[in-house]
Amino acid sequence: METQVNHPTPDSIMQIGTGFWASKILLSAVRFQLFTTLAERKTMTAAEIKSHLGFKCTDRNVFDYLDALTTFGFLNREDILETAKYSNNANTDFFLDKKKPTYIGGLLEMLNNRLYGFWGNLEEGLLTGQQQNETKAGDDLFKKLYEDPDRLKEFIHAMSGIQMGAFMALAQKFDFSNYKTLVDIGGSAGLLSLLVAKQQPHMSCISWDLPVVAPVAIETIQQFQLQDRVKTANGDFFKDQFPQADVITMGNILHDWDEKTKLMLIRKAYDALPEGGAFVAIEGIIDDDRNKNAFGLMMSINMLIETGSGFDYTFADFNKWAKEIGFRSTSLLPLAGPTSAAIAYK
Incomplete structure (x- = not known):
């Protein structure tokens, strides 16, 4: 044979x-x-x-x-x-119907308008360790975004698009039964808060972000007609303490920053939670063996293109940081596609 x-x-x-x-x-x-x-x-x-x-x-x-x-x-x-x-x-x-509230094309629009060209400079990014976006001239990425209302709106809807499926899954899969309040840090268009409030009628949610972002979030809240249980609040997570809540969430926030800044943000979440409260980071968590979640790895490379110092991380990384801050336990909740929720309980 x-x-x-x-x-x-x-x-x-x-x-x-x-x-x-x-x-x-x-x-x-x-x-x-x-x-x-x-x-x-x-x-x-x-x-x-x-x-x-x-x-x-x-x-x-x-x-x-x-x-x-x-x-x-x-x-x-x-x-x-x-x-x-x-x-x-x-x-x-x-x-992908732009007239539906479930539209995720904002991300694809940003990929087409911004990242498609920037990724053509990946080799330069790897050789230099420098950002390859609008900030190559030395400007701050987020400052540039906030100065251009159209570009900001595109970015906000892109962030909503990339997390739509994951936010829907979180609203259904996470056990909210022991909680009543949620604050979404860097809440952007308010989508996470809205989907949680829609799925969990007992929850009251706040989408917390810079003042310039609030008009987009208010518009989205009105679309969902959930003004009674979803509000906006303004703050800067570099300067301000987080509002207190039973659950603190961050969707695609931690990966923007270096490890020192990640720890600072996790500590602020810890300080805003009651005993038994939960901190939830929703991102393309890389598998601990670093050989399965290709999207998470590519997103981490995208952080080189966009920020220069940010990176995506494994659950082992998150677990180490959470324990260093003082959280009593952690868990990983798979959501949609390559996205998971890394959860730390106080």
């Missing part, structure tokens, strides 16, 4: 190497608001899409573009070529 030999294959190399092709096809579709248009019209032919979006390329280019989106699983299609009719699938209709 011949022994079967597993020969080397270039499949994974080519898939990753050409990955930016697929990425740009999706990102451009979000920029063109294709999924929002299809949510309104239900089905459209390639010719109708070409006319609506103002494409000047050939019909064959349009067929290839739409059929690639279909092959990726983002569109449904009946028939083929000239007679084909395209529509959203359930995921794109739910998450």
Whole structure:
């Protein structure tokens, strides 16, 4: 009997190497608001899409573009070529229709408008250890964002987009039964607070962030019609103490900073909690073996691009920091996709 030999294959190399092709096809579709248009019209032919979006390329280019989106699983299609009719699938209709509160395209818009170009400088970032975004001129990233209302709004909605699934899972999976109040530090558009309040009717929540962010959060709260149990409050987590609450959350906050700043933020959370309270950090927690959560590792590299000194971390890292601050115990709660909640109990 011949022994079967597993020969080397270039499949994974080519898939990753050409990955930016697929990425740009999706990102451009979000920029063109294709999924929002299809949510309104239900089905459209390639010719109708070409006319609506103002494409000047050939019909064959349009067929290839739409059929690639279909092959990726983002569109449904009946028939083929000239007679084909395209529509959203359930995921794109739910998450990529800009008129729905569940829209996560803000992240994809930021990937397209900012990070797609910045990641082209990854080699320089690794060689120099320096940021590769707007701050290469020496400006502070967040200061630059806060100075540009349009860019700030895009960033805020991007942060909501990247955490939508995880926040929904946290609201359902975390045991809130012994708690009544929650403060989300760096709450951005207020999405975490809103999803918790929606799922847990006994909870009152505060989305705590800089004053410049409040108008976006207030607008989102009004969309959800939860003004009675979700409020905004203003503060700067570098200068101010955190408001007291039974649960303190941070979504994609800790990874922005170096270890010294991470410890400072965790200590402030500890000080704001009662005995038995919980601190919850929601991020792409890297697995302790550092060989499974590729998204968490890539996000950590993205922190090099964006901040220069920030990094994502393992649960072992979080556990060490929490115990150093004085928390009595920790746990890890898997949420959605590569995102987990690292929890520390006082």
